[in-house]
Amino acid sequence: MIDRTGLILDIFGARAATREGVLQVELAHLAYQKSRLVRLWTHLERQRGGFGFLGGPGETQMEADRRMLSERMVKLKKELDQVRRTRGLHRAARQRVPFPVVAFVGYTNAGKSTLFNALTGADVQAEDQLFATLDPTMRSVTLPSGRRIILSDTVGFISDLPTELIAAFRATLEEVAEADVIVHVRNVAHPDSDAQREDVIQVLNNLVRDGVLDETWPERVVEVLNKSDILGGVRHVAHVGGAVPVSALTQEGLPDLLSAIDAQLTAHLPVIHVKLSIQDGAAMAWLYEYGDVIERTDEEAVIRLTVRLSDNDLKRFERSFPEYLTLIA
Ligand SMILES: Nc1nc2c(ncn2[C@@H]2O[C@H](COP(=O)(O)OP(=O)(O)OP(=O)(O)O)[C@@H](O)[C@H]2O)c(=O)[nH]1
Numbered sequence: 381m382i383d384r385t386g387l388i389l390d391i392f393g394a395r396a397a398t399r400e401g402v403l404q405v406e407l408a409h410l411a412y413q414k415s416r417l418v419r420l421w422t423h424l425e426r427q428r429g430g431f432g433f434l435g436g437p438g439e440t441q442m443e444a445d446r447r448m449l450s451e452r453m454v455k456l457k458k459e460l461d462q463v464r465r466t467r468g469l470h471r472a473a474r475q476r477v478p479f480p481v482v483a484f485v486g487y488t489n490a491g492k493s494t495l496f497n498a499l500t501g502a503d504v505q506a507e508d509q510l511f512a513t514l515d516p517t518m519r520s521v522t523l524p525s526g527r528r529i530i531l532s533d534t535v536g537f538i539s540d541l542p543t544e545l546i547a548a549f550r551a552t553l554e555e556v557a558e559a560d561v562i563v564h565v566r567n568v569a570h571p572d573s574d575a576q577r578e579d580v581i582q583v584l585n586n587l588v589r590d591g592v593l594d595e596t597w598p599e600r601v602v603e604v605l606n607k608s609d610i611l612g613g614v615r616h617v618a619h620v621g622g623a624v625p626v627s628a629l630t631q632e633g634l635p636d637l638l639s640a641i642d643a644q645l646t647a648h649l650p651v652i653h654v655k656l657s658i659q660d661g662a663a664m665a666w667l668y669e670y671g672d673v674i675e676r677t678d679e680e681a682v683i684r685l686t687v688r689l690s691d692n693d694l695k696r697f698e699r700s701f702p703e704y705l706t707l708i709a
């Protein structure tokens with residue numbers, strides 16, 4: 381007898397591409413077997429009309445089976461810890477390079493990997509199969525503003541993810557939690573598109589509940605309506621609230637998507653007000669070079685600038701020009 385969880389685990393097992401993915405799937409498999417073992421033995425006991433396990437003939441065999449599974453799980457967890465530590469080091473190294481991370485999320489088969497490939501020129505496995513991607517994959521991309529970002533492709537979500545599998549998604553979820561922008565890729569041509577959207581939002585909200593994801597995540601989302609080509613092109617796709625219709629296949633709408641990511645990234649950067657005198661050429665030149673000057677007012681001997689800066693550039697400005705008291709808007 382094979383149920384939904386078992387089936388999904390089998391698909392996962394066949395797809396896992398990295399050491400971590402393989403270990404996670406095997407661990408989930410063992411946890412699943414262990415839970416079924418108890419049910420199986422309980423069932424046999426009932427059939428025999430026995431009362432519980434105590435003293436029953438199945439007791440030793442079941443306990444032996446469970447112990448074997450537990451020992452294997454302990455070994456796997458150790459190995460997984462080791463792999464994760466290494467990955468943590470990689471991530472720490474990446475964080476020293478101050479590129480914002482943009483993570484793709486979305487229902488399985490929505491076209492995340494296809495879109496990722498179209499934007500990065502990479503060759504991530506994209507297939508018309510569920511769970512084609514089981515591990516996050518990263519690439520650097522330059523946005524229209526010249527800002528560089530790291531794009532992260534992830535495994536797709538599905539409805540009612542079995543609890544055994546939540547842990548198997550940990551790697552992907554951690555990437556999403558740390559992302560500066562979350563790009564929610566939707567298959568706008570799917571008949572259940574709206575329900576799929578709700579499912580993805582539900583999964584993310586569960587992460588908030590579990591303390592993995594910050595509750596402000598909706599402020600960091602760019603919604604993408606992929607597969608617009610099936611509906612006749614982006615012009616034919618109704619979109620509200622800043623959602624960006626695209627086709628990863630024909631590449632229509634991709635420049636708009638990059639601009640939307642750009643805008644989302646800068647939307648949360650600090651905005652400062654600086655008051656300069658006309659002699660302060662160096663400070664002014666610096667702000668024009670490293671920041672986005674949003675507004676400027678010239679009075680007689682005073683220039684007021686409203687500037688958007690990255691956190692790092694703001695610190696650099698304050699270090700280089702400590703005499704200017706800046707007001708953060
Ligand atoms: N018509 C059309 N098909 C697309 C488009 N984008 C992706 N597809 C197809 O949709 C299928 C799934 O694409 P993937 O990129 O593997 O989907 P995914 O979201 O990465 O799936 P998982 O990794 O399983 O979560 C493939 O057959 C793609 O060719 C698109 O814009 N238009």
Ligand SMILES: [Mg+2]
Nearest residue numbers: 492493512513
């Ligand atoms: Mg994929």
